[in-house]
Amino acid sequence: MTEDASSRKELAAIKGTKDILPGEVEKWQTLEVLVRETFELYGFRELRAPVFEATELFEKGTGSTSDVVTKEMYTFIDKGGRSLTLRPEYTPSVVRAIIEHRLDLEGAPMRYYFMGPMFRYDKPQKGRFRQFHQVDIEVFGEKDAAVDAEVIEMADALLRKLGVIGTETLVNSVGCRACRPAYSQALRDAAGKRRSELCLDCQRKEETNPLRIFDCKVEACQAVARSFPVIQDFLCGECRDHFSKLLACLDIYDIPYRVEPRLVRGLDYYTKTTFEIVSRSLGAQNSLVGGGRYDDMMKNFGGPDICGIGFAMGMERVLSIAEVAPPKRKSLYLAYLGDEAQKAGLELARYFRANGVECLVEFKDRGMKAHFGRANKLHAAWVLVLGEDEIKKARFGLKEMGTGRQVDGTREELLAILRND
Ligand SMILES: [Zn+2]
Ligand SMILES: [Zn+2]
Numbered sequence: 001m002t003e004d005a006s007s008r009k010e011l012a013a014i015k016g017t018k019d020i021l022p023g024e025v026e027k028w029q030t031l032e033v034l035v036r037e038t039f040e041l042y043g044f045r046e047l048r049a050p051v052f053e054a055t056e057l058f059e060k061g062t063g064s065t066s067d068v069v070t071k072e073m074y075t076f077i078d079k080g081g082r083s084l085t086l087r088p089e090y091t092p093s094v095v096r097a098i099i100e101h102r103l104d105l106e107g108a109p110m111r112y113y114f115m116g117p118m119f120r121y122d123k124p125q126k127g128r129f130r131q132f133h134q135v136d137i138e139v140f141g142e143k144d145a146a147v148d149a150e151v152i153e154m155a156d157a158l159l160r161k162l163g164v165i166g167t168e169t170l171v172n173s174v175g176c177r178a179c180r181p182a183y184s185q186a187l188r189d190a191a192g193k194r195r196s197e198l199c200l201d202c203q204r205k206e207e208t209n210p211l212r213i214f215d216c217k218v219e220a221c222q223a224v225a226r227s228f229p230v231i232q233d234f235l236c237g238e239c240r241d242h243f244s245k246l247l248a249c250l251d252i253y254d255i256p257y258r259v260e261p262r263l264v265r266g267l268d269y270y271t272k273t274t275f276e277i278v279s280r281s282l283g284a285q286n287s288l289v290g291g292g293r294y295d296d297m298m299k300n301f302g303g304p305d306i307c308g309i310g311f312a313m314g315m316e317r318v319l320s321i322a323e324v325a326p327p328k329r330k331s332l333y334l335a336y337l338g339d340e341a342q343k344a345g346l347e348l349a350r351y352f353r354a355n356g357v358e359c360l361v362e363f364k365d366r367g368m369k370a371h372f373g374r375a376n377k378l379h380a381a382w383v384l385v386l387g388e389d390e391i392k393k394a395r396f397g398l399k400e401m402g403t404g405r406q407v408d409g410t411r412e413e414l415l416a417i418l419r420n421d
Contacts, residue, residue, distance in 0.1 A: 016122070016130025026326030027319055031162065032115060034324075035135050038158045039113045042150070044137060047112040049093035051119075055083040061092030061269065061297060067215075072120040074130075086119035090136040091269075091294070091310055092301075098140060099303035108141020108306065115315070128285065129316065138310035140298065145242045148273045148293060148309055149249030155277055155289045155311055156255055163323030166280040167288065169255055172231070172263040173243040174211065176271045177296065179236035183229070184210055190228045197224050214262045230261035242272050269294040273309065281321055289313045330421060331358040333380035335371035341386045348386065348396075351411055357418050375401060382418065 013019060020028060036046075055075050058068075074086040087093055094112055098104055114136045122128055137154070139147055152169060159167060175183055187210035195203060198213070202221045205212040214225050235243065250257050265274045274292035282288075291311025298306045332352060336345040345361060352359045360378055368385070375383045385397040398414050399406045400421075407417060 014130070016124040016128075018129055018131075027322070027324050028315070030324045030326055031315060031319060031322065034158065034161050035113070035115055038161060039137060039154065042111065042154050044111040044113040047094060047097060047114055048116075049087075049090070049097050049114070051117070052084045052086050053093055053096065055085040057092050057096055058085050058088060060301065061095060068120065072122050074119040074121050088118055088120045089312065090114055090116075090118065090134065091138060091297070091308075091312075094136075094138045094310075095297055095301050095303065095308070098298070098306075099301060104141065104304050104306055109147070110140045111137070112139075113137045133315035135313040135315060136310065138308055140308045141306045142309070143295070143307045145245035145273070146249050148242075148246045148275075149253060149255075151291065151309060151311060152250065152257075152275055152277075153253045153255060155291075155313065156253075158313075159277065159288065159318070162318060164279065164288070164318065164321055167277050168280065169250075169257040169275065169277050170260040170263050171246065171250070171257050171273065171275045172260050173235055173239055173246075173272050174264055174270050174274050174292070175231055175235055175239050179234055179239055180231075180271075183231050183234035186229045186234065187211065187213070191224070194224050194227075197221075211264045214264045225262065228262075232259075232261055239272055246273055265290055265292060269297050269300075271295045275311070279317075279321055282317065285317070287314070288318055329358060329379075330381040330418075331360050331378070332382045332384055332418060333371070333375035333378060334359060334361045334384050334386060335366075335368060335375065336361075336386040337368060338365075338388070340388060341391060344391045345386050348384070348411060352415065352418070355415055355419070357415065381421070384414065 055073070058073060068088045073088055076084060078084050094114075098110065103110055116133065117131050118134050119131055121130060124130060135158075137151060139151060152171075156167075156169065174180065188206060191198065191202070191206040191210055191213060195206065198206065198221050199216065199218045202213045202216050202218070205216075213221060213228075216222065216225070232243075247257070247259075260276075263274050263276060264270070265276070270292040272293045272295065275290070276287050277289040278286045279288050280286070289311050291309070293307065293309040295307035297308060298304060334345050334349055336342050342363070349359045349361050360375075360380060362374060366374070372383060381401060383399045383401060385399070390396045395408055395410055396414060397406060397408050398417065407414070409417070
């Protein structure tokens with residue numbers, strides 16, 4: 001390998017990360033616009049937190065027994081000797097920000113959204129990245145189950161705007177502090193009886209967090225888990241009422257759902273509602289949106305006793321099946337001949353851009369034919385020709401590339417044509 005080739009190899013993007021190039025990025029931009037438009041209709045406001053936080057934040061927030069914390073965090077020691085972690089999910093950052101800025105004093109409910117990169121040291125595989133992107137929403141201070149239904153409806157509305165069809169909404173309740181311990185114990189007993197059939201990971205979960213066995217991908221474990229008692233039989237009165245109100249509200253919104261008693265989701269903090277929207281057109285990794293309620297998180301962080309609910313949507317996965325048409329660009333290529341024309345071209349380009357016309361200028365001396373070749377390559381819709389004659393008369397020729405139509409006029413006249421196009 002030559003020195004050149006080896007240094008190129010060293011400088012490649014890190015495994016599990018990906019460049020989003022022009023051509024693809026337009027789909028992302030369309031998604032981002034739709035996210036903002038949709039969520040703001042529901043009164044959500046954007047909250048941007050830093051990319052890295054103290055490691056304890058995620059250990060405490062995400063849960064020290066979750067796979068995310070035990071296996072997948074991007075943790076490093078900074079030069080000050082402090083352990084920092086690139087956020088693996090967004091909710092703990094929002095909780096921290098609310099407590100730190102006392103946003104709760106502004107009154108409840110608080111509705112926030114965010115879009116951006118998250119980081120997990122996961123095994124890179126098809127459709128899974130170590131730097132991936134999520135849309136995230138959180139509502140704090142609203143304990144009514146109607147808001148649980150509202151956020152599910154909002155996710156559903158966004159997916160429909162994105163042309164994502166063939167989805168299924170799964171809902172469950174994982175109980176609360178009062179009723180879950182009895183269920184965990186029942187699971188522990190059931191798992192204990194069939195311990196030898198479980199994978200090593202699940203044998204460990206049996207002690208630490210038996211609900212997590214439902215998340216195991218090993219077929220034998222899933223078979224055992226199918227025989228476990230279901231949580232609906234253990235819910236306290238409050239959790240039962242909350243769940244039935246959620247289902248009643250989903251009916252009002254006309255959102256079909258399936259109650260999935262084994263949907264516990266991979267994080268420790270959920271209470272009451274959990275939900276997922278899955279796609280039938282994706283394979284094993286079919287979850288588009290996942291979320292739930294976390295009524296104890298704020299208090300566990302030493303903040304006020306404020307309940308919360310939220311969801312995260314994987315942007316890569318949604319974009320892989322979304323039907324979004326990127327906005328059509330119509331740009332003007334400015335072709336000039338000679339130094340004087342270049343100077344006049346600068347002013348003309350400034351005029352068109354100031355009036356909202358995308359204007360491409362290349363500072364390379366070329367003949368007219370070469371200019372048209374470049375305009376073609378750049379998919380310019382129009383070419384404006386600028387030579388000494390045009391400058392003298394202050395009238396310019398405009399050619400529409402698609403049709404070959406040519407017009408002639410002052411810059412104001414041409415602007416009117418470009419704007420109407
Ligand atoms: Zn309960
Ligand atoms: Zn297992």
